[in-house]
Amino acid sequence: MRSLINDPPIKTPPPGVQRKLITGVALIALLIAVGPFLPKWLTFLITMAASHGLVSLGIIFLMRGGVVSFGQGLVFAIGGYVAALAFVKLGFTDAIGLTFIGGLGAALVALPFAPLIARYRGIFFAMLTLALSMVVYGILVKTDVLGGSDGFNMGRPTLFGQQLADILSGYVLYPLTVVISGAVALAARVYFDSPRGLISLAVRDNELRVEYLGASVRQTMAINFVLAAFVGGIGGALTVLSLGHVNPDFSYWTTSGEFVFVAILGGYHSVLAVFVASTVLEIVRSFSGLYFPDTWQLVLGVFLLTVIRFLPHGIGSLWSNRELFKRKGGEK
Amino acid sequence: MSATPSQGSIPVLRATGLEKRFGAVVAATEVCLEVIAGERVSLIGSNGAGKTTFVNMITGYIKPDAGSILLDDRDITGLEPRTINRMGVARSFQIPQLYAELSVLDNMLVATACQDRHPSFWRQARSADAVERALALLARFNLLEHAEQRVAGVPGGIRKLLDIAMALTVQPRLLLLDEPTSGVSVEEKFPMMDIVMHALEQEVMTVLFVEHDMDIVERYADRVVAFYSGRIIANDTPQIALAAPDVRRYVTGTLH
Ligand SMILES: Nc1ncnc2c1ncn2[C@@H]1O[C@H](COP(=O)(O)OP(=O)(O)OP(=O)(O)O)[C@@H](O)[C@H]1O
Ligand SMILES: [Mg+2]
Numbered sequence: 003m004r005s006l007i008n009d010p011p012i013k014t015p016p017p018g019v020q021r022k023l024i025t026g027v028a029l030i031a032l033l034i035a036v037g038p039f040l041p042k043w044l045t046f047l048i049t050m051a052a053s054h055g056l057v058s059l060g061i062i063f064l065m066r067g068g069v070v071s072f073g074q075g076l077v078f079a080i081g082g083y084v085a086a087l088a089f090v091k092l093g094f095t096d097a098i099g100l101t102f103i104g105g106l107g108a109a110l111v112a113l114p115f116a117p118l119i120a121r122y123r124g125i126f127f128a129m130l131t132l133a134l135s136m137v138v139y140g141i142l143v144k145t146d147v148l149g150g151s152d153g154f155n156m157g158r159p160t161l162f163g164q165q166l167a168d169i170l171s172g173y174v175l176y177p178l179t180v181v182i183s184g185a186v187a188l189a190a191r192v193y194f195d196s197p198r199g200l201i202s203l204a205v206r207d208n209e210l211r212v213e214y215l216g217a218s219v220r221q222t223m224a225i226n227f228v229l230a231a232f233v234g235g236i237g238g239a240l241t242v243l244s245l246g247h248v249n250p251d252f253s254y255w256t257t258s259g260e261f262v263f264v265a266i267l268g269g270y271h272s273v274l275a276v277f278v279a280s281t282v283l284e285i286v287r288s289f290s291g292l293y294f295p296d297t298w299q300l301v302l303g304v305f306l307l308t309v310i311r312f313l314p315h316g317i318g319s320l321w322s323n324r325e326l327f328k329r330k331g332g333e334k
Numbered sequence: 335m336s337a338t339p340s341q342g343s344i345p346v347l348r349a350t351g352l353e354k355r356f357g358a359v360v361a362a363t364e365v366c367l368e369v370i371a372g373e374r375v376s377l378i379g380s381n382g383a384g385k386t387t388f389v390n391m392i393t394g395y396i397k398p399d400a401g402s403i404l405l406d407d408r409d410i411t412g413l414e415p416r417t418i419n420r421m422g423v424a425r426s427f428q429i430p431q432l433y434a435e436l437s438v439l440d441n442m443l444v445a446t447a448c449q450d451r452h453p454s455f456w457r458q459a460r461s462a463d464a465v466e467r468a469l470a471l472l473a474r475f476n477l478l479e480h481a482e483q484r485v486a487g488v489p490g491g492i493r494k495l496l497d498i499a500m501a502l503t504v505q506p507r508l509l510l511l512d513e514p515t516s517g518v519s520v521e522e523k524f525p526m527m528d529i530v531m532h533a534l535e536q537e538v539m540t541v542l543f544v545e546h547d548m549d550i551v552e553r554y555a556d557r558v559v560a561f562y563s564g565r566i567i568a569n570d571t572p573q574i575a576l577a578a579p580d581v582r583r584y585v586t587g588t589l590h
Contacts, residue, residue, distance in 0.1 A: 019458060192456050197447035200459040204444040207433040214393070214431065215448035216419040216504065 019195045023188055026274070030184035034177045045176040047284050049244050052183035054078075054261070055280030056237030059190055060230030061265035062276055066194065067226050068206030069127040073135030074261045077108040077231040079142065079252035081238025084108070086156040086248045087148075097159040097175070101182055101239045108235025112228050120223035135253050142250035153249025156242065179240050183277070186233055191273050193229070202226060234261075263302065267309055269316015278317060344406075346371045346508055346540045347392065352401035354387055360564040361387040362398065367559060367566065369508075369540055374531075376551045376572070377544045378585055379561030385544045386428060388561070389510045392542075393425045394418040405508070420451075424506035428513045428544070430497035434486040438477060438496055441485055442468035445503035468503075474533040475499045490517045491526060498530055502537075509534070511543040515550060523547055527554055548576060548586055560585050 037045055057078045064071050084107030085100040094100065115134065122130055143151045158166050159175075166174050193199050201222055204212050209219045242248045251257060260283060268279035286305065290298030313319055345368045352365035361384045369375055377385045390396040392403060394415040403411045410418050433441050446464050447453050472478050475495045480488055485496070494514060501509060514530055515523040527550055534541060545551050551558060551572060558575035560568040562584040568575040575581055582589035 195458055195460065196455050197450060197453035197457065197459045198455050200440065200444055200447050201453060203436065203440075204433050204448070207435050208431055211431040211433070211500075212444075212448060213414070213416045214419060214425065215445050215500065216416055217448035217453070218416060 019191065022191055022273075026184060026188050026191065029274075030180055033180045033184075037176050037180075038173070043288075045173070046244070047288060048281065049176050049179045050241065051281040051284040052179050052277060053237045053240035053244065054284070055264065055277040056183055056186055056240070057234040058261045058264035058268065058280055059187065059273065059276050060232075060234035060237070061261055062268070062270050062273070063190070063193075063202075063226045063230040063233065065265060065270040066199070066206060067202040067223055069123060069223070070262060070265070071131040071227075071230065071258075072128040072255070072262060073131035073133070073258050074230070074234055075253045075255065075258035076131070076135035076138050077112060077234035078238040078241070078257065078261070079135075079138060079248075079250070080108040080111050080231075081105060081235030082242040082248040082252050083142070083148065083238075084235070085239035086154065086242050089156045089159065090154065095157075095160040096163075097161050097178055097243055098182070100159060100243060101236055104239025104242075105232045105236035108238065109228050109232035112231030116224040116227045117220070119227055120220045132255060132258065135258055136255060139250050139253040139255075142253060149249070151250055153247060153251075155247050157246070159243050175244050179244065182236065182240060186236060187273050187277065190233070194273070198222070198225070263306060267306060267316060269313070269318040271315060272318025272321065275316055275318030275320075344371050345369060345404075346406065348404040349388075349392065350402050350404075352388070352391055352403070353399045354384075354391060354396060354564070355399060360384075362391065362564045365401070365564070365566055367569070369542065371507075371540055373540055374554060374556045375542045376555035376558050377542060377561065378546070378548075378551060378558060378581075380585055382563075383561040383585075384564040385561050386512055387564070389425060389512050389542070389544065392418075392510060393423060419504060422504065422507040423510070424501035424504045424508075425510040426494075426497045426501050426512060426514060428516060430493040432485045432493060432496060432500070435484070437482055437484055438472065438488065438492075439465070439468055439481040441496060441500060442472060442503065445500040449503055471499050471502060474536065476529055491522060494518065495526070495529065499533075502533070505537065506539065508540045509542070511541065513544050513546065515545065515547060523550060524553075552576065 033048065057074050060077065061071055061074055081104035085104035088094045088100055088103050094103070119127065119130055142148060148154065160166060161174055161178065201212060201217050205219050205222050212219050212222070238252060264276060264279045264283050267282065268276035282305070283302070286301055287298060290301045294301070309317060347367070347369040349365060349367045352362050354362035365384075365388060377388065379385050387396060391398045394410070394413050394417070397412040401411070402409060405418075405421055405423065408421070410421065433444060436444065443459050443464055446468060447459055469478065469481065472481055475498065477492065477495055477499065480492055485493065494517065498511060498514060511530070515526055518526055531554055543554075555572050558568065558570065558572045559566055560575060560578075560581045562580070567580045567584065568578045570578070576586065579589060
C-alpha cells in the first residue's frame with residue numbers, strides 16, 4: 003500500500019455530457035438542413051427510423067437496469083392509438099400536442115403495472131411484458147369501434163394552427179420527427195448520466211448493494227418502466243402521424259421483436275447508436291424487401307449474429323467509453 | 335431526553351434476545367449486546383459461529399425470529415436494509431458487494447447518488463463536486479491510483495477497501511465490517527487494517543468488525559465478543575476475553 007504522497011495526481015476528465023449534447027444538436031440540425039435535398043423515400047425512411055428508434059430507446063432505459071422488455075410494441079400501439087383517437091374522435095389535430103398525448107397515454111397505461119413488473123427480472127420480466135402486449139393486441143383486434151384487425155386511418159395533422167397540404171406534410175413531419183426524437187434522445191442522455199441513471203446501472207450490476215446504500219431497487223425499475231412507456235408512446239404517435247394509419251400489429255410480438263433487435267444492435271452505452279441501429283433496420287427492411295422479399299429476416303439474423311460476435315456491447319462501443327469495454331483478463 | 339450523560343456511556347446499539355434458526359441450524363440464540371458510542375468491538379468465532387448472521391440481523395438483511403434491536407432508542411428490528419442504512423448504519427461485506435462493470439470512482443458515485451433521498455433526473459452524477467468528494471474518500475483509503483479502473487479488474491485487497499469506502503459515504507454512526515482483512519495475505523493484513531482504522535479515525539464512529547486474526551483483534555479492538563454456535567460465549571476486553579477457557583477452546587484453538 004503506497005502512501006498518499008506517492009500517488010500520481012488524478013486527472014478526472016469529466017466525461018463530457020456537454021460534448022455529447024452538442025454533437026446531438028449538430029446532428030439534428032444537419033438532418034434538418036439536408037432534408038429538402040433528400041429523395042422522399044429517404045426522408046420517410048429516416049422518419050420511421052427516428053420514431054421507431056424512440057421505442058428501442060425505451061428498451062435501453064430498461065436494459066440499463068438489467069432487464070429487457072419483449073412487449074414494447076404495447077406502448078408503441080398505445081401511443082399510436084391514443085394520438086389517432088384524439089385526432090379522429092376529439093378533433094385535436096396539432097402534431098406536437100398529439101405526440102405528447104401519445105406519450106402520456108402510454109405512460110398512464112404503464113403506470114398501474116409498474117410496481118408489479120418492477121419485481122420481476124430476466125425471462126420473467128420479458129415474458130410478462132410480452133404477455134401484456136399480446137393481451138392488448140387481442141383486445142385491439144376484437145374491438146370493432148377501433149377498426150378491429152384493420153385499424154383505422156387518421157387525416158393530416160396541423161402544426162401551430164397551420165393546415166399542412168398533402169405534399170407539404172411529408173416535408174414538415176420529417177423535421178418535426180427529427181426534432182422531437184432528437185430532443186427525447188438528448189433528454190435520455192442527460193437522464194442516463196444523472197444520479198438516477200447511474201443507480202440504474204448499479205441495479206443491473208448488484209441489487210443488494212443498491213439497497214444497502216439506501217436506494218430503492220423497485221422504485222428504480224418502476225420509474226424506468228414508465229419512462230420507457232412515455233418515450234415509446236411518443237414513438238408510436240410520431241409513427242402514426244407519418245403513416246396516417248394505425249392497426250393492432252403495432253402491438254404484435256414481431257413488432258416488439260424488432261425493437262429488441264435494434265436495442266441489442268445499438269447497445270445500452272450510446273443513445274446515438276440506437277438510432278443508427280434503427281436506421282440500419284429500416285434500410286435492411288426496405289432493400290431486402292425489394293431484392294429478397296422472402297428472406298429479409300434471414301439477413302437481419304445474420305447481421306445481428308455478426309454484431310453480437312464482434313461487438314458484444316453493440317455498435318455504440320465503436321465510439322463510446324472504449325476503455326471500459328476492454329476486458330482485463332483474470333478476475334470476474 | 336435525559337440530562338446529558340457522559341459521552342462514553344450512550345449505547346448506540348442494543349440487541350436483546352436475538353434468535354435465528356435456519357432449519358436445524360441455530361445461527362443465533364440468546365444474543366444480547368450493547369455497544370457504546372465510539373467503541374471498536376471485534377466479533378470473533380470459528381466458521382459458522384453466527385458472526386455474519388449477527389451483522390445481517392442488525393443491518394436488516396435477515397429478520398430475527400425473536401428479540402429486538404434498538405438503534406439509540408429507536409426500534410429497528412426487521413426494517414429494510416435501505417431504511418436502516420438511512421438511519422446511519424452502514425456495513426461492508428465478507429465478499430465485497432461492488433459494481434464490477436463500473437470504475438472504482440463510479441462505484442463511489444453510485445454510493446453518493448444512493449444517499450440522496452430524491453436523486454436527480456437531470457443533474458450530472460459525475461459533477462465536479464460529487465467527484466471531488468468521492469476522490470477525497472478514495473484518498474483516505476489509498477485508492478486514488480485505482481479510481482479509473484474497472485472494478486472487475488482490480489485485486490481483492492483493493493475491492494475490500496473500496497467496499498468499506500462505499501459504506502462510509504453515508505457518514506454512518508455505526509459501521510459493521512465483515513472480515514475486512516479476509517482474502518488478504520498475512521503480510522498485508524496489518525497495513526490494510528492501518529489504512530482502514532486511520533480512515534475511520536477522522537470521524538467519531540462506532541465500529542464492529544468481524545475478524546479471524548487474533549493479532550489484529552488485540553491490536554485494534556477495545557472489546558471482544560466471541561460467538562460459538564450462535565451464542566455469545568465471551569464479551570470483555572481483548573486481554574480477558576482471549577484468555578477465557580471457552581474462547582481458547584472453541585475460537586482460538588489454543589486450549590484442547
Ligand atoms: N441464509 C442462510 N440460510 C441457511 N443457513 C444459513 C444462512 N446464513 C447462515 N446460515 C447458517 O448459519 C450458521 C451461521 O452462519 P454465519 O454466516 O453467521 O457464520 P460466520 O460466523 O459468519 O462464519 P464464517 O466465519 O464462516 O463467515 C452457519 O451454520 C450457516 O450455514
Ligand atoms: Mg461470516
